[in-house]
Amino acid sequence: MNEWWQTFFDADYTRLWEAWIDSARTEQEIAGLWKLLDLRDGTRVLDAPCGYGRISLGLARRGAAVLGVDFSESLLNEAQRRRGEAPVERLVYRRHDLREPLPESGFDVALNIFSSLGYASEADDVAILSTLRNAVRPGGRVFIETNHRAQWLHTGALRIGRAEHEHAPRSLSDPRLSVGLSAAQA
Ligand SMILES: C[S@@+](CC[C@H](N)C(=O)[O-])C[C@H]1O[C@@H](n2cnc3c(N)ncnc32)[C@H](O)[C@@H]1O
Numbered sequence: 001m002n003e004w005w006q007t008f009f010d011a012d013y014t015r016l017w018e019a020w021i022d023s024a025r026t027e028q029e030i031a032g033l034w035k036l037l038d039l040r041d042g043t044r045v046l047d048a049p050c051g052y053g054r055i056s057l058g059l060a061r062r063g064a065a066v067l068g069v070d071f072s073e074s075l076l077n078e079a080q081r082r083r084g085e086a087p088v089e090r091l092v093y094r095r096h097d098l099r100e101p102l103p104e105s106g107f108d109v110a111l112n113i114f115s116s117l118g119y120a121s122e123a124d125d126v127a128i129l130s131t132l133r134n135a136v137r138p139g140g141r142v143f144i145e146t147n148h149r150a151q152w153l154h155t156g157a158l159r160i161g162r163a164e165h166e167h168a169p170r171s172l173s174d175p176r177l178s179v180g181l182s183a184a185q186a
Contacts, residue, residue, distance in 0.1 A: 003120055006085070009070075010075075011078070013072075013074075013075070026055070029057060033143070039062070041063035041064075043063075043108045044108045044109070045065065045107065045108065046107040046110040047067070047068045047113070048110060048112060049065055049070040050075075050093065051144070052075045052077030052114075053080075053083065055113055056093070057091065059090035061082075061117065065090055065101065067107070068092050073094070073099070076093050076094075079093050080093060083133065083140050098127075099127040099133055100127075100131065102131060102135050105134065105136075106137045106143065107135050107140060108140050108141070109140070109141050109142075110135050111145075112144045112145070114145060115145075115147045117146055168174070
């Protein structure tokens, strides 16, 4: 039997969420990742999961060599449709359940962006994180961006007027986020 997330990420997901995450936000995230993670021409990036290639495509266009992996056939078809002239040396998409190890390794960076954990059991999350960890080279980085209860507390605190949280970083392009990066190094 399918788990809910195995059918949820379809054409409707792309249509609904893209209305909310506009291209300006995505471009800002890509620029933030490029800077924070010191990405360069030829840096090997695993974008897992990649969805419809929102982040993968922009990183490949900047020169990274990206493998985008996702379970959703629908989103991967959309990613392929959007890739334009991106060459296979820069961008490859693959359908794969990230709870299972990938055959490739040696990536400089593995990305897990836009709250892409927590859809199934904790054991499933650990399996996905192990896949990412095992895919990066020694000293490589696993970068996770996700909703966290502290963020929701922060949002709630703002709503009830506690302005001291006002200056917390809120986007991937905020340079203060780089402080956490050393802790995230594999
Ligand atoms: C919220 S979307 C984010 C996609 C992308 N990172 C982005 O920023 O647009 C979450 C994605 O996780 C994928 N996903 C969830 N569990 C997965 C798994 N076990 N293996 C592969 N993909 C998975 C879904 O198919 C979906 O595309």
